[in-house]
Amino acid sequence: TSVLGMRELVKTPFKFVLTKPELLENLERSDTSLDRSGQGNSLLVFSAQCNFSGYKMPLEIIESVHKQGLINTGTQIAGDDLTNKKDVNNFYVLLDSAAFVGSSYLDVGKYKPDFFCVSFYKMFGYPTGVGALIVSKRGQSVLQKKYYGGGTVNIAMTRQDFHEKRFGFSSQFEDGTLPFLTIANLLEGFNTLEHLVPTKKGKNTMQRISKYVFQLAKYGYDKLSALKHANGQPLIKFYNHTSYKDSRYQGGIITFNILHEDGAFVGFAEVACLAAVFNIQLRTGCFCNPGACQWFLQLSNNDIRKQ
Numbered sequence: 001t002s003v004l005g006m007r008e009l010v011k012t013p014f015k016f017v018l019t020k021p022e023l024l025e026n027l028e029r030s031d032t033s034l035d036r037s038g039q040g041n042s043l044l045v046f047s048a049q050c051n052f053s054g055y056k057m058p059l060e061i062i063e064s065v066h067k068q069g070l071i072n073t074g075t076q077i078a079g080d081d082l083t084n085k086k087d088v089n090n091f092y093v094l095l096d097s098a099a100f101v102g103s104s105y106l107d108v109g110k111y112k113p114d115f116f117c118v119s120f121y122k123m124f125g126y127p128t129g130v131g132a133l134i135v136s137k138r139g140q141s142v143l144q145k146k147y148y149g150g151g152t153v154n155i156a157m158t159r160q161d162f163h164e165k166r167f168g169f170s171s172q173f174e175d176g177t178l179p180f181l182t183i184a185n186l187l188e189g190f191n192t193l194e195h196l197v198p199t200k201k202g203k204n205t206m207q208r209i210s211k212y213v214f215q216l217a218k219y220g221y222d223k224l225s226a227l228k229h230a231n232g233q234p235l236i237k238f239y240n241h242t243s244y245k246d247s248r249y250q251g252g253i254i255t256f257n258i259l260h261e262d263g264a265f266v267g268f269a270e271v272a273c274l275a276a277v278f279n280i281q282l283r284t285g286c287f288c289n290p291g292a293c294q295w296f297l298q299l300s301n302n303d304i305r306k307q
Contacts, residue, residue, distance in 0.1 A: 042092070044284070113136070127186075151175050152175050230261070
C-alpha cells in the first residue's frame with residue numbers, strides 16, 4: 001500500500017505496474033538494444049519478499065535492471081501510451097526490504113540497491129514506529145528534497161523566499177527532533193539477536209534465523225496440507241509460488257483460506273474470531289498488499305470496485 005501511495009507524489013505521468021513473471025523476464029533474457037542513452041531517470045520499486053505469499057524475489061534483478069533497464073515494462077496505468085516504446089532512461093531501484101529483513105540476511109554490498117527501506121519492529125518486535133531509508137551514493141545524486149523543517153537548514157528567511165540547506169545528505173532529510181530515545185533502543189535489539197542466535201559454522205545471525213523460519217513454515221505448510229474433510233476435499237487453499245520447496249525463494253509466511261466441505265470459503269472474520277477463542281493469533285485480510293491479494297484471488301478491477 002505504501003508503494004502505491006508513492007505514485008501520488010511522483011510528478012511523471014508515466015506509471016506502470018509489473019507482475020512477478022514480467023519482472024523475472026529480466027533474468028530470463030537480455031536485450032542489448034536497450035542502450036542507456038536517455039537523459040531522464042526511471043525508478044523501479046519492488047519488495048525483496050512479498051508480505052502476502054512470502055515469495056523472495058531474486059535480487060540479481062537489481063544488477064540486471066541497472067545494466068539494461070526493464071525488458072518488460074508491464075502494464076501502463078497512467079500517461080500517454082508508451083506500450084511499444086522502450087524506456088532508455090537511467091534506472092534506479094528502490095527495494096522494499098521491510099518483510100525480508102525480519103528473518104533473512106540482506107547483503108546490500110552484493111546486490112547494491114540504490115535505495116532500500118527497513119522496519120526495525122519487524123526484526124525485534126520493539127520499538128514500533130522506527131524504520132530507516134538507506135540511500136546509496138548513486139541514489140543521493142538524484143534524490144532532491146523540496147520540503148524542509150527544523151534542523152535541516154542553515155538559513156531560512158521569512159521576508160524573502162530563500163533558504164540554504166544543511167551540508168551533508170542525511171542532515172537535509174532529518175526534519176525536527178529525532179526519536180533519539182527510541183533509536184537508542186535499537187542497539188539492544190541487535191545485541192539481543194546476536195546473543196540469542198550467534199554466528200555459527202559460517203552462518204551469521206540472520207542466515208541462521210532464515211533457515212529456522214523456513215523449516216518452521218515448511219512444517220506448518222506440510223501439516224496443514226494434510227487436513228481434509230470427511231468427503232476427501234481439502235480443508236485449506238494456499239496462496240504461494242513455491243510450495244515451500246526452496247528457502248532461497250520462500251520466507252516464513254503461510255497464507256491460506258479455509259474451505260467448507262463443498263469448496264466454499266469460510267469468511268476470514270469468522271476464522272479470526274474462532275482462532276482468538278483458542279488464543280491463536282492470525283493476521284487476516286489482504287495484509288496491506290492489494291496487488292498480491294487481487295492476483296491470488298483472481299479478482300478483476302470491477303470485482304474490487306463492487307466490494
